[in-house]
Amino acid sequence: MKTISLFTIKVLTIITVCFSLAACDWFDGDNDNSATTTGDETSTGGGGDNGSDDGGDGGGDGGTVSDAPAAPVVTPSYDDWTLTFTWPDVAEATSYQVFEDPDGVSGFSRIGPDLTTNEYVNNISLTERNGARYVVAACNSVGCTDSDEVTLDGLDSGITAVVVSGDTAPGIGSGAVFNDALGTQLRFDTNRLGTIAFLGSTDQTDSSGSLRDGVFRQSAGSGVELVQADDTTLPSSDASYNGFLEVLVAESDQIIFSGILNRQSAGSSTDDVDGLNNEALLRNTAGVTGLIAREGEPGRGGTSFPTMDAGDIYFTENIQGNRLFGSLSIDGAGGVTFKPGSNTDGFEVLDDSPYSVGGAFWTVTGAGQKEQSLRRAVTDLPGNLKPNFFGSKEYDQNPAGQLAFGLAVRNADGTSLPDSSNSGVYVRNADGTFTEAVRETGSSARDSIDDLGSATVRITDNGEVFYLAQRDVSSFGFRGLYTNSVDNSDFTKVVRTDQLFLLEDGSTMEITDFIGGGGAFDVGANDKVAFLANAGAVSDEDTLLFWTNDGANTSIQRYFVEGDPVRGLPDASSVNLDVPSVSPAPRLRLSRDDWAAFQASDESDSSNPRRVLLATSPAGYTRLIVREQQQFAVDGVEYGEVTEILDYRMASAVELVISLRFDRDGIYGLQPDGTFVPSDGKNGIFRVNLCSADEPC
Template identity: 60%
Template sequence: MKMFNLLFLRVLAVAIVSLALAGCLRSSDETDDNLVGDDSTDEVDGGDVADSGGTGDTGGDEGDDPTSGAPAAPVVTAAYDDWTLTFTWPAVAGADYYQMFEDPDGLSGFTQIGSDLTANEYVNNISLTERNGARYVVAACNSEGCTDSSEVTVDSLDSGITPIVVSGDPAPGIGSGAVFSGEVGTRLRFDVNQSGTVAILGATDQTDSSGTLRDGIFSDSPVAGLSLIQADDTTLPASDATYSGFFNVLIDDAGQITFGGILNQQSGSVTDEVDGLNNEVLLRSTAGTTSVIAREGDPARNGTDFPTLDAGDIYFTENVQGNRVFSSISSDGNGAITFEPGPNTDAFQVSDDSTYPAGGALWTITGLGQKAQSLKAGETLLPGNLEPKSFGFLDFDSNQAEQLVFGVALQNADGSALPTSEDTGIYVRNADGSYREVVREAGGSARDFIYNLNSARPLLTDNGEVFYYALRGVSGPANRGIYTDSLDGSDFTRVSRSEQTLLMDDGSLFEVTGFIGGAESFDVGADDSMAFLVNSGTLDQEDALLVWTNDGTSATTTLYFQEGDPVRGMPDASGIELDPGSLDSAPRLAFSRQSWAAFQASDEADINNRKSLLLASSPNGYTRVIAREGQQFAIDGVDYGVVTEILDFKMASAAEMIVSLRFDADGIFGLQPDGSFVGPDGKNGLFRVELCSPSEPC
């Protein structure tokens, strides 16, 4: 339906009103697919768009006369396709140029986007996270003034983004008045599995008369929505000990949720007195039922004993407040977990309470709850009559086949030292307890001079192949590389290293000068594929996101995204910087089994005030903005505020990701002109992002 709007004019006489109507009618064509609809064209702030948004409309009494005064109003048609809005209009007689105006969220008011136009078309790349509810106006202008078109409102595009939980939302099942606090969505406080179910550690603010702060573990799925899994105001199974709070959370592909808990210290307990030496517990929720799978402390006081490889059973205690026995955990996605106790953990033998070295070992709890010391320095026998000397400080990783990959410093089985060029390696422990050597430090070109493999970062694919980021025994910038054992059954294949020219799948050459984010620069996807962020040092190349794929007999390297490539949702004339130093400690890259890559970068619009960006690139060669610091973030008419920080992001199946963001309510934050610093006063939010939809390509 076509609607009309009148300029805000004083009604002095019927003749004057008639002349004003002739120059100021607005109309808006409807699109065929209803993606872009007509606005009601109500006045904005008591006047027309020119008055409220500054289009400069001086449309005189003869606005529709091509021989005199300002031009007539353009009649605008808008079409939407693939994150692009295209506005077109027939030429307006007497118009010398046109101007495009946007209200990006229906709240902020109109400002001009782009420069003055002579063509009858404007193409606007949009970010659906910040353009729902947007309004657009085209002004036809000449020396006499400008006349606005009718408003075109973007009001029914599917952003593919739905909120899961936001600070201040009610926390279901946790107690009357409980709402999620500002800690929701921070790192290690949520996880997602391949079916898209999200596990959330939700600290809450209790707003009822009790004023009690409570933690809860929650689950959210596209089908079931948000529900409580475990509240901390209940007691442990078969115990009167109560929870004081939770830490860390993981979810496997079977839907089991593993999380850590802290217990309240109690006095006068009948069944389970808790003190500072047995107040940590590791829990698993299966089908909504929570069970204890491990607990700190003496078994005589309900602690858990672990079988060892050489000394019977032991138990763990912490000797430093804040240390965590069960914090460094890897889940195989199938129920089993492996953990490395914190550095200030003590262990004692159950039989005589004598001390036992807790460090230099990894421990496994299977999906059935069986416990074992899976690896131990100076004890585990590895191929070649070797044994671990010590374990590295970076990640160990596991997969659904219950395999575990780890880096290790080596020694002979008799305890004697190896040559320094052979004393580290990466190994896989199989589900049956056997071990496979992935690679050994050996020096020389046969191993690309790699060394210090105990501190390499290894990642394991679903089918048991290993990718790892390792040091090279050379000086200068060429001392980093990413390698794999996945090609042709080989135990060593170089994916890329610094100061190397890669042959791309299209026949072009790409010079890699470094890895953006160091050990966090890569992630593995489906089977034998890997995404990685690189610097390029050549004059005609920019930093890039590359994907390496093994088809079983050979490998190809594909350019997914390069600085300067088009990005859906970027402001006009803004570029992408893939290697901003401010992001060095932030999550950098996530690669899905569907070969979507999500990564952080920064906006080059203001080099003195870079804004962090979260982007996603598809296998089909396009990249879109998911979120940007400094943007007003509104979904389905709900304004969450200005994004101040991209907290974390994780990939799920079916081209889906889970994103956590921090907002500021009024947009006033950071360093102020008077030199003061204003912190964000808003909230955190956790969102589900569908990267494909019926109206978006995959």
């Protein structure tokens, strides 16, 4: 769209051209800088590359066209995360041109070539085009005529806001709003029903002077509601909550969370709340919160736990800030397993004598039953073995209540096993029995696997185990991904470094390493695993691979390779999968419907690489979810510039939940003059619908 100054400069030229043509329809300039041009004057954005008219593409034989075409009537749509403009044929038009003002203030510029069809597809993310305006010009040899301005209001980006800093915090107090602590890791979770549970800190203070905190939930189609507020009295106690630490939501919609208690009231003798022994584990069922467990002496409000060998014990902590109820895992019925923190002490209830809690797991079932579920040197494992040391990696639990973990083992009589067979991966079943998924036996029988106790383990819905383990060779980079899912075998190699494997399309491939270490893979519903890998050959690119076992055959297919098209990312060839650490957010998540979401880097500007979150469908195409340093807008609401992808989780079969950090004006961090400007932004949690008209649910 031309400015008044450009019009003034060209007016004499236009008059000359009009008289020479003996006919001229004047353009109708208006004060809002939107104009329709006809005759020999090109439309918005100045037509052509330099704001001058190129006269369309010719206009037919013999110059028989006497007038510029009529204005096209343009309809925008947004499917598959690409923006499409369509319009009916315009009489006398021989070509069309498209102009974009990407943010409503930068001005129009030409995008795309001359078109001879009635459609233009723009490969962008709608969240990056808040306030954008578009014009389509119909052209012939006489000139071009602009359409009315087209805005993107009302187009569905597939993204909806759940909660954003500054939103009202229900149930906390009059005028309370959420602050910028939303959405960080361990502060939200979602289940496959689409229920989101999150911890939210607000701008109000409680009776201790701390910011008021709460546990909240939101289901698809409903608003945010309060589950539990702090500054609320603990059941059967005069202590109150001082804040919450971690939250999980079960498939049954029960919400599990841990919290900290305030000191007891002056003169109270009902609690052992002294500033250290003040952690609680709670479960909310159908809106009612109940205490599952609490540290401290039982006689003064603490909870006792049964053990395998010493009666009941209770927990205390000897260092403030240590986590007792950390490293939580949850099953579908709301049962929870935890491994006490390293500075947690245990004491026998009977005589208050010390009890070592190291090397043990405890479980509280959905029905509230407490038990010591694993104990070093005590738990009976298949093969007349007992645990020696639990691995340093995290353990994994499925909705059926099966818990998978790696550990070092020893004989039941306490004697050591040979180094080549002293570790394994095991599953604790819901009925308390144990299954050996695999045990290291050395040599080629187990692909030279070394130290299964330190393997990263995942378990599928139907109990199949996948594990990424180090191989007993010279380089740390020599690792393999293995499973027990084929023919009920205890060992099947999915893929390992420096070995060719066959892809589903009949080609072969070799990888040199797994991108992201233990976070390089995730499992689906049944016998499926996706993983990120460095390609072996120089001509190959890093890739996301998908392995499946259909009960009769196994196969590996490429889900995404660097350079593949990405919907919403104009220059997909710049995508780099092997980016530096993405901690604390995960590298890869796989849904139960085989969608994979993963982090990468957009390096189209080599001096300024930007983290991106992508999602790949089973149909084989990839979409941009969000890109750091983009202006992020949903349904016309501008949230600011994305500064960090905090976390993301798969919800229902084709829904992704993401948390982001924003800066309102995009000015933050180290400045050119050497000063540091803190972020003035906020956080938000959003739902992303991965379906579209062309990718039905």
